[in-house]
Structure formats: structure tokens, C-alpha cells
Amino acid sequence: MTVSFRDASVTVDGTTILHPVSLELTEQRISIIGANGSGKSTLIRMINGLTAATSGSVAVNGVPVGRRGRKVRGVVGFLFSDPxxxxxxxxxxxxxxxxxxxxxxxxxxxxxxxxxxxxxxxxxxxxxxxxxxxxxxxxxxxxxxxxxxxTPQVIVADEPSCLLDLVNRNRLRKTLDSLSQQVITVTHDLELAADAERTICVGNGRVIDDGSPEKVISAYVRRMNEASTS
Incomplete structure (x- = not known):
């Protein structure tokens, strides 16, 4: 399964929420991290058309989200933070x-x-x-x-553990890990993010890092620590 972003951006009332981004998401487990308001939720909401790209395009296995929204929603399941x-x-x-x-x-x-x-x-x-x-x-x-x-082929989860206690958060992690579908998760839970094969960091509406969870999470923590002491 491949989720493709081609110079996809989102602008609302003249304000750019997400600058043009190009990505190919093919891994089975992908995590997306970033500070509040960074644009990470906007990014994943474009996958099934919950947020429309203002410019550029998003496709799931070659099917354009904007023009074939119903077909795409049939293969993409979306899990919200508040059940x-x-x-x-x-x-x-x-x-x-x-x-x-x-x-x-x-x-x-x-x-x-x-x-x-x-x-x-x-x-x-x-x-x-x-x-x-x-x-x-x-x-x-x-x-x-x-x-x-x-039976979707992709499950997109937006902060799925943010309202959960430790026991239920660990249970959710285990369940997500057991699924056969491609799972793309936005999270502030860095342990959950580390379960992925690939981690993407979003900041100020741009993809600022993309790679192994260890590398991307370490760099993110360092930036956050530096920001808190500056």
C-alpha cells in the first residue's frame, strides 16, 4: 500500500497550515510527531479527504483522494483521539x-x-x-x-492514546502492532512513535525530518529541550 503526497498543501483564509509536501508512505508502520499546531494532523487528514489539499494532490495506491473520495474512504479507516x-x-x-x-x-x-x-x-x-x-x-x-x-487496507490514527491511562495505552499499542493493515499514527507518545518502522517530524507546517524512529525522535527531543531552555 502506498500513500502519495505530491506538493500537497493546505491554506485556510490566506494562512498556510501545511506547506507543499511530497512523500511516499509505503512502510507498514509509520509514526508522525511534532509540536501542537505543527500541521501533523492536517497532513494525515488529507489521506482520506477529511481535509482537502488546497494545491497538489494526495493518492492512495494511485487513486486520487480528491476525485475518488468515496473509493479511498473504503480502503482507509480513520481513528480519532476521542472515541x-x-x-x-x-x-x-x-x-x-x-x-x-x-x-x-x-x-x-x-x-x-x-x-x-x-x-x-x-x-x-x-x-x-x-x-x-x-x-x-x-x-x-x-x-x-x-x-x-x-477490513480497510490503511488505518490512520490521530492521537489514539492521548485520553488513555497507561494500561489501556499499552493495550492499544499491542493491538495496533498486531494488525495486518498499514498503520499511520500521529502521536505525542514517543514510545508509541518508536514502534514504527519510519518516523516523520512536522514543524511549522513543514516536514523537517524523516527517517528511522531512533534518529527522528532523538532529534525532536533535542529540539524541544533546546526550545524549553532558550
Whole structure:
């Protein structure tokens, strides 16, 4: 799976949020780090059209996001930082099943997908429970289960661990690592970022570093430490 950015930029009301960026994302595990307001979330939101490129282009396996948005959204799942933004049905099982509406599946196929996703997320046995009675970590796992039920080829996660305690954060890390899909994660959690094969650092709306997690994270920490003492 290849996500391609070709001189893609985002400008809002005359302010450039993301300067032109060209990237080829092919690795199975990619992390994106950077300070608040750096443009990293804007970058990944272009992958499935949540944010439109003002100029340039973004494509997923050669399919342009802007012109074929529905097709791209069929292969790209997006996990938000706040799972409450993705949970809408009155029971855990119904929430996952709802994500499969329009997928052309039989009732039995939907049930199989729901069961498999619940097991993956560690939520087996909670099918009839109200999602709003789940812990924060369980809610995030439910949101992830609803995404994986659709069998996307790419999962984009925007700060998926920011609202989680240590136990649930580690559980999420382990689950993301076990997935067969390409996973692209924006995070301030540098341990989560280090799980990747490739790390990209964004600063002031530009890609300022790109390479191995060890190299990019070390340089980022050094810059942040220097900024805090200057």
C-alpha cells in the first residue's frame, strides 16, 4: 500500500497550515510527531479527504483522494483521539454492525465480522453493553473494532492514546502492532512513535525530518529541550 503526497498543501483564509509536501508512505508502520499546531494532523487528514489539499494532490495506491473520495474512504479507516466522536449506537455489537451498513454483506457475514472485531478488541462478552458504560480505553478499542470490521487496507490514527491511562495505552499499542493493515499514527507518545518502522517530524507546517524512529525522535527531543531552555 502506498500513500502519495505530491506538493500537497493546505491554506485556510490566506494562512498556510501545511506547506507543499511530497512523500511516499509505503512502510507498514509509520509514526508522525511534532509540536501542537505543527500541521501533523492536517497532513494525515488529507489521506482520506477529511481535509482537502488546497494545491497538489494526495493518492492512495494511485487513486486520487480528491476525485475518488468515496473509493479511498473504503480502503482507509480513520481513528480519532476521542472515541465518543465515533460511537453512536446503543450497544457495542450494534455499533460495529452499523459501520458495516452498505457493505453488501449478509446478516451472517455481518455477525461474523462483529464477532471477530470484538475478539480482536478484547470486548468479547460485552456485545449488549452500552458503549457509554465502557471505560475510555474500551471505547477506543470499540472505535478501532468498528474500523477493522470494514477490513480497510490503511488505518490512520490521530492521537489514539492521548485520553488513555497507561494500561489501556499499552493495550492499544499491542493491538495496533498486531494488525495486518498499514498503520499511520500521529502521536505525542514517543514510545508509541518508536514502534514504527519510519518516523516523520512536522514543524511549522513543514516536514523537517524523516527517517528511522531512533534518529527522528532523538532529534525532536533535542529540539524541544533546546526550545524549553532558550
Amino acid at each position: 465518543d466522536n465515533q460511537i453512536i449506537m446503543p450497544s457495542v455489537a450494534e455499533d460495529i454492525a452499523f459501520s458495516l451498513r452498505g457493505a453488501g454483506l449478509t446478516r451472517d457475514q455481518v455477525a461474523e465480522r462483529v464477532t471477530a472485531s470484538l475478539t480482536m478488541a478484547g470486548l468479547a462478552g460485552k456485545e449488549e453493553q452500552s458503549p457509554h458504560l465502557l471505560s475510555g480505553g474500551e471505547k477506543q478499542m470499540l472505535a478501532l473494532a468498528s474500523i477493522t470490521a470494514l
